[in-house]
Amino acid sequence: MNLSSALTQIKEEIKGHALSCGLDFFETIFEVIDYAQINEVASYGGFPTRYPHWRFGMEYEELSKGYAYGLQKIYEMVINNDPCYAYLMESNNLVDQKIVMGHVYAHCDFFKNNIYFSSTNRKMIDEMANHGMRMRNYVEQYGEEDVERFIDCCLSLENLIDVHSPFQERKRRREDQEIEEEEPPKTVQKIRSKEYMDRFINPQEFMDAQKRKLEEEKQRERMFPEHPERDILLFMIEHAPMEKWQRNILSMIREESYYFSPQAQTKIMNEGWATYWHSKIMTEKALKDSELIDYADHHSGTLAVRPGHINPYKLGVELFRDIEERWNKGKFGKDYDECDDYLAKKNWNQNLGRGREKIFEVRRIYNDINFIDTFLTKEFCEDHKLFTFKYNEETKRYEIDDRDFKKIKQKLLFSLTNMGNPIILVEDGNHGNRGDLLLNHQHEGVDLRIDYAKDTLKNLFQIWRRPVHIHTTVEGRKKRLSFTGQEHLEKDI
Amino acid sequence: MVSKIERDHTRFRQIVRGKIKKELKRYITQGELIGKKGKDLISIPLPQIDIPRFRYETRKTGGVGQGEGEPGTSIGGDGEANGSSGAGNLPGEHILEVDISMDELAAILGEELELPRIEPRGKKNITAQRDKYAGIRSTGPETLRVFKRTYKEALRRQLAQGSYDPTDPVIIPVRDDKRYRSWKTHTTPESNAAIIYMMDVSGSMGDEQKEIVRIESFWIDTWLRSQYKGIQIRYIIHDAVAREVDQHSFYHTRQSGGTKISSAYKYASKLIREVYPPTEWNIYAFHFSDGDNWSGGDTNECIELLRQEILPHCNLVCYGQVESPYGSGQFIKDLREHFRDSEPLVVSEIKDKDGIYDSIKEFLGKGR
Known part of the structure; x- marks a missing residue:
């Protein structure tokens, strides 16, 4: 629904204040919707065109029940996109709308300027709609059951991404490397020195260490992956035996994971920033005397x-x-x-x-x-x-x-750290030379939830199609959890 | 837009139902999750469907909070598990309440246990009348006038008369144009059922045995209620003598006398004779005992009563024998000996709470 004239007026006023404060944001489009719609949009993480899946229905059940029993109410929702989209709840009073607008402009400023958002897709609304369309086609083509089961599997691995990877250069693909000419075999190089200095500059221990290092490197090159990798989803997309549609679904889910990850990484800052500015704009500029009580009530609730x-x-x-x-x-x-x-x-x-x-x-x-x-x-x-x-x-x-x-x-x-997720890496994609997958959990003092870990391994197996293992620590003991396709195994290592 | 979330929501509800289906056994045996609330709604707290991920054991994580208090002060019970992360990324352990109506629950039960629908046997004594809109007629009260049809008639008439002017399309209906909804009265037969529960409350039936009986009868009730419109339930307890009690006493009375099963059967046959003539009622009799009857003579009497007075009049007679450390469990053997499968008598042994599931299936699986 378009903004009423009263809201348009408020919008222009708040926008002016925000600009004069130095906030710098994408064009922001406000939409007024009722509580049922806002619950729906929120269930889809802000994207009404998202792919169909029952978990959004679960989200909806929670939100709409929470609203019905007066436990919670969504005031504001804003989408990181260019232009930014923000939703206003129809039943809120005008003071609330003012606060929300101030809040929203600060969020948009944050999306636009914070470096961690710099690599997010600013046309995500379109992208999500594309994902939705493609997913629906797959449902038609391959059947709801199969597609849903596969999405469930993927969602189980959704958090296995590398939050730093948008800022790293991607390693070159194997095929590209093969085109290159073969490098001459590496040998241990001495550091250049005068002959009489040689035994000081290149002592035997140093030469041995260099040699070991080189051998380790060679060893590594035969490993798969060469170095343990955090982006397990990518590893799956590149190496797991999947149908094309499955690979596409996994790619879409990975893309969405990366899109949402900066928001999880900056939750405190983002909300703090928005709150800072809505209170600044309201108390110093936009608040009328008659609105004071409502403002104070809302603000203290937040x-x-x-x-x-x-x-x-x-x-x-x-x-x-x-x-x-x-x-x-x-x-x-x-x-x-x-x-x-x-x-x-x-x-x-x-x-x-x-x-x-x-x-x-x-x-x-x-x-x-x-x-x-x-x-x-x-x-x-x-x-x-x-x-x-x-x-x-x-x-x-x-x-x-x-x-x-x-x-x-x-x-x-x-x-x-790692958005509250355990740090897990792909250690070996050809474990035991049998094509098994070996993951490693970097134990930071807190154990994994074992029943969840087991079910996750099971889902991982659905994608990898070979036995999957994870090294972790349970109550101080190093353990290996495995799923072979038939049974779960647990072994001390 | 709305239809989209409805689709996902329905899907979720289906899965929740599926989840209950899969774990129905557990719900039945734990019993405590099922309770009647309000009129005919029951509320089942069940875990939100959590997608498994590699994640931390939340209890071991702890976290950071804000507020007053000395070390050691409690900051809330079990439910606060998701308070640990400022960024709110750790999913909490929600309990989600899903309301399921009794009908829905019965449907799930029927589906899961593959229970056949019951064929009512008795004469359809009570009929209900229901009005249904069935057509259109040209007379009736103004409140039932159908605008669309009236308009059409008027338009048709005006066109035929040539009084319709496309540049000024005013339609004025006259009395003959008016159309009204009409209805028909349907008479549907309604079937009724009476359930007679009998339970041995002699000294050898302990609390655990009664709990089993309670849970099992709850589910039997649920199922039969979904199959019949009007249901009447009578409760009979017996040790050496039988008497009729209300529901509460049925489950909570404990006596220490001996056991004469025939006393209960006599009472039941009297009920059937006097109150529930089998020509008008579908009668169900359930008897629970630990199978420790007083004497062989009494058992013979029971068998006579069943054969002459009870079985011929009932849709179904079920005997459930609950295992008890004191009972000899002889009765079920005697019954099996005298009644082959041909009669509407079903016997079932219930070893423990897990046995309830199979026992319900044995009792109700015949569709009688």
């Missing part, structure tokens, strides 16, 4: 915290405000860090006024991990009463564990 939950809106906006203040007052750098006078530190003010500039820089080049790593301070943790919690086996409940800064930071960073 920032509410529950124990045991980190609210990304709250944490994000407070960190941005903290950064702005610190860079305004010059609370950073060697002098500040080394100062151990509590009062002096507290009242530190060099009147630098670089806060605004700094937060714009931060929104450009950081993601949640280095954002937290760089800007979460001990003072901040204390001021905002952060804590770590753990599960108590005896009382069967979650309990506050500690308020130690280092532990908090470590826990927080851990939960963000």
Whole structure:
């Protein structure tokens, strides 16, 4: 539905404020829809034209029930696309729409300028529609059951991507390499030196080490893959025996995974940034006296915290405000860090006024991990009463564990690393010279959920069609979980 | 746009039903997941369909939170499992409530156990009348006037009369043009059923045995209700004497006397004679016991009663023998000896809760 004239007026006003604040966004198109439609669009992750699958129906059931019982309500939804699309809920009052618009413009600014979004497809709405169309054709051609079963398998592996890969150069394909002339066999090269210096510059140990290294490299070249790979989906697409349509489905799912991954990587920053700006625009510019109560109610709802939950809106906006203040007052750098006078530190003010500039820089080049790593301070943790919690086996409940800064930071960073997913690599695609697939879980202190891991292996087998194994650690013991096609095996290694 | 999500939603519901189908056995045996709520809705909390992935054991991860409290303070129970990640990427362990109507549940049960639809046997004594719109006529109350048909008639008439002017297409219906909906009254036969539950509550029937009986009768009820419009249920308990009780006492009474099964059969045959004439009712009798009857003489009496008074009048007579550490389990052998498969008598041994599934199938699998 098009915007009413009242909304168009508000839109122009808020847009003006956003531009004057220095926000820089794609053209943004607002659409007003009712709650049933917004639930539907949200179920599809914002893309109403997405491919059909039951999990979107599950999402819908949850959202619409949540709405029906008054448990939750979606205020805003915005799609990273050029132009950006944003949805407004019809039944919201005008103050809410104002807040949402301010929020949305800041999100669009973030999408456009944050480096982690730089390689996302800005025509994703079209792309998703294409995926939907292709998927529907496959359903017609190969039958709903088969296609759905295959999608289920793929979704089981959906998180096995390499979040850094959009920023790495792709390795050359094998075929391209074969065209090249064969290189002369490598030998250990001595470092050039005068003869009398030779035994110092190229001692025997050094030469041996070089030789070993070279041999290892040769060994590696025979390995498949040459180096362990994080992008397991890509490995599957390139090497697993699949029908063409299956390969295409897997490619589409991988593409969507990569499209959504920057949003997961910047959840705290993105929401913090949007909240920062909607509150700035509202309180300093757009708010009318009569709207104050509604605004305060809505805004405090957005920032509410529950124990045991980190609210990304709250944490994000407070960190941005903290950064702005610190860079305004010059609370950073060697002098500040080394100062151990509590009062002096507290009242530190060099009147630098670089806060605004700094937060714009931060929104450009950081993601949640280095954002937290760089800007979460001990003072901040204390001021905002952060804590770590753990599960108590005896009382069967979650309990506050500690308020130690280092532990908090470590826990927080851990939960963000690899978007909260375990790090898993393809180690060997021809394991035991039988075409088995060997994965390796880099154990970072937390075990895998074994029942899930087993079912995932089963799904992986559906695609790889040969036995699949994963090395992991269970309760301190190195183990190998396998699925052979008939049975699950578990073995100590 | 709307039809699209409906399709996915329906698909999800089907899978949820499928999920129940697959694990129906588990639901039946655990029993606690099924409870009547409201009028005829029951609510089954069942896990959201979670796509398996390589992921962390959430309990071991812990996480970061915000708020007051000393170390050791609880921050909420089991349900908070998804609080660990600020970025909200760890999927939580949701419990999703899905409402299933009793009819739907019965359909699932029937589908899963491959139960045949029941052929009502008794005379169709009660008929129900129902009105249905069936056609169009030219008289009737104004509230039932059909605009479209009336308009057409008027248009047709005006065209024929030549009073229709395409540049000013005004249609004025006259009395003869008007058309109204008409209805017909259908009479459909309705079949009724009476269920007579009998249970041995002698000392040897423990709580566990009663739990089995409770769960099994719940499912039998569910199925029969889906097959008959009007159902009446009577509960009889017996040790050495039989008496009729309400539903609650049926499941909760425990006595310590001896066992005379004939007493219950006598009571049942009296009920059939006096209250439920078999010409008008489909009668189902279920008897649960641990099979430890008082004497061989009584057993002979039971067999006589069954043969003369009960079996000829019933659609189905089921005897379920629950295994008990005290019972001898002789009764079922006696029944098997005297009644070959030809009669509407089905016997089944229920070893434990897992046996309920098969037992229901044995009881209801004949479609009687």
